[in-house]
Amino acid sequence: MSTLVKLxxxxxxxxxREPMAVIFGVVFPTILLLGMGAIPVLREPSPDFGGAxxxxxxxxxxxxxxxxxxxxxxxxxxIATYRENGILRRMSTTPVHPGKVLAAQLIVxxxxxxxxxxxxxxxxxxxxxxxxxxxxxxxxLAFVVGYGALLAIGILIAAVxxxxxxxxxxxxxxxxxxxFLGGVFLPRFTLPDVVVRIGDYTPPGVQALLDAWFGDxxxxxxxxxxxxxxxxxxxxxxxxxxxxxxxAVAAKLFRWE
Numbered sequence: 226m227s228t229l230v231k232l233x234x235x236x237x238x239x240x241x242r243e244p245m246a247v248i249f250g251v252v253f254p255t256i257l258l259l260g261m262g263a264i265p266v267l268r269e270p271s272p273d274f275g276g277a278x279x280x281x282x283x284x285x286x287x288x289x290x291x292x293x294x295x296x297x298x299x300x301x302x303x304i305a306t307y308r309e310n311g312i313l314r315r316m317s318t319t320p321v322h323p324g325k326v327l328a329a330q331l332i333v334x335x336x337x338x339x340x341x342x343x344x345x346x347x348x349x350x351x352x353x354x355x356x357x358x359x360x361x362x363x364x365x366l367a368f369v370v371g372y373g374a375l376l377a378i379g380i381l382i383a384a385v386x387x388x389x390x391x392x393x394x395x396x397x398x399x400x401x402x403x404x405f406l407g408g409v410f411l412p413r414f415t416l417p418d419v420v421v422r423i424g425d426y427t428p429p430g431v432q433a434l435l436d437a438w439f440g441d442x443x444x445x446x447x448x449x450x451x452x453x454x455x456x457x458x459x460x461x462x463x464x465x466x467x468x469x470x471x472x473a474v475a476a477k478l479f480r481w482e
Contacts, residue, residue: 233333243299246337247337250295251291254288254341255348258280258283259353261279266279282412292372293404296379297379297396298379299379301382301383305391305392331380338368363436367430367433367460370464371429374428377475380472406420406423413432430461433461
C-alpha cells in the first residue's frame with residue numbers, strides 16, 4: 226500500500242471521529258435546506274425567482290455552506306493543529322513528502338464534500354421536489370473546479386499559518402467572505418449587482434452550480450442572468466486558475482513547523 230493511500234485512510238478515519246466536522250460540513254446543509262423547505266411560503270413559486278421557488282434558488286447556497294466549512298475551516302484548523310502539536314515535525318523526519326500530507330487532506334475533504342452534495346441533491350429531490358441537476362456533467366465539473374479552488378485556499382491558509390489561533394482567524398475571514406458572496410447570509414438577488422458579479426467568479430462558484438442545476442428555468446435566471454444554461458467557461462476557468470495558483474503557492478510555502 227502506497228504512502229498516500231495509507232495517509233488518506235488514516236485521515237479519513239480521523240475525519241469520521243470528528244462529529245462537528247461531519248455534522249456541520251456534510252449533514253447540516255441538507256438539514257438547513259429541508260428546514261427552510263418546511264416553511265410553506267418558501268415552497269411557493271415567486272416572481273422574485275422567475276417563477277421558481279426560494280428552496281430551489283437557495284439550494285446551491287446551502288451546498289456552499291457545507292463546502293466552506295470543509296474547505297476553509299476544517300482543513301486549516303486540522304493542519305495547524307498537527308503543526309502546533311509537533312505531528313508535522315515528527316513526520317518531517319520520515320520520507321513522507323509534504324505534498325502527500327496535503328494530498329491526503331484534499332482527498333478526504335473532496336470525499337466529504339461529494340457526500341454532502343449527494344445528500345443535499347437527493348434529499349431536496351425526494352422531500353422538496355427540487356429537480357435533479359439539469360446538466361449533471363456540468364454540475365459535476367462546476368462542483369469539482371469550484372470546490373478545488375476553495376480547498377486550495379484552505380490549504381494555503383494552513384501552509385502559512387504557524388498555529389491554530391492564527392489559522393482559525395484567517396479561515397473565519399475567508400469563510401465569511403465566501404458565504405456572503407455565495408448568498409448564504411443574504412439571498413443574492415438582494416445584493417448589489419457588482420457584488421453578485423464578483424460572487425459569480427468567487428469559489429466555490431454558486432452561480433455556476435445554479436446554472437448547471439436548473440439550466441434555463443426560473444431559478445437560474447433569478448439574479449439577472451440573461452441566458453441561463455451550462456456555466457460560463459470564464460467562471461470555471463478563473464476558479465481553476467485560483468485553484469492552481471493557490472495550490473502551487475501552498476506547496477511552495479508549506480512548513481513542517
